[in-house]
Amino acid sequence: MMFCPKCGTVIIPKKTKTTGNIRLSCASCNYATNKKEKIVLKEKAQLDKKDDIELIDKVIETLPKTKETCSKCQHHTAFYWLVQTRAGDEAETRFFKCVKCNHTWRKY
Numbered sequence: 001m002m003f004c005p006k007c008g009t010v011i012i013p014k015k016t017k018t019t020g021n022i023r024l025s026c027a028s029c030n031y032a033t034n035k036k037e038k039i040v041l042k043e044k045a046q047l048d049k050k051d052d053i054e055l056i057d058k059v060i061e062t063l064p065k066t067k068e069t070c071s072k073c074q075h076h077t078a079f080y081w082l083v084q085t086r087a088g089d090e091a092e093t094r095f096f097k098c099v100k101c102n103h104t105w106r107k108y
């Protein structure tokens with residue numbers, strides 16, 4: 001599983017409209033990488049946008065949960081994951097996603 005270095009959202013393979021090539025793209029911002037992830041490409045090349053969203057939900061469901069209070073709805077449980085930002089010597093960023101309202105935020 002890969003995460004966007006910009007916003008921490010799960011990165012999914014998407015077919016580009018112009019070339020028809022598969023690129024790994026962030027689901028929430030416009031980040032995209034040319035890096036190819038061989039294993040997932042074949043299987044997910046056929047999926048349309050709606051399936052992409054369902055795919056993300058499935059991935060999110062497998063994330064570990066932690067006690068963290070959501071700033072939006074005050075719910076006290078959130079999914080969390082770590083993202084290594086750009087250079088390898090930088091500290092990891094912790095991302096949280098409220099299990100109730102899906103609000104996503106980060107901590108350094």
Ligand SMILES: [Zn+2]
Pocket residue numbers: 004005006007008009026027028029030031
């Ligand atoms: Zn992003």
Ligand SMILES: [Zn+2]
Pocket residue numbers: 070071072073074075098099100101102103
């Ligand atoms: Zn919430």
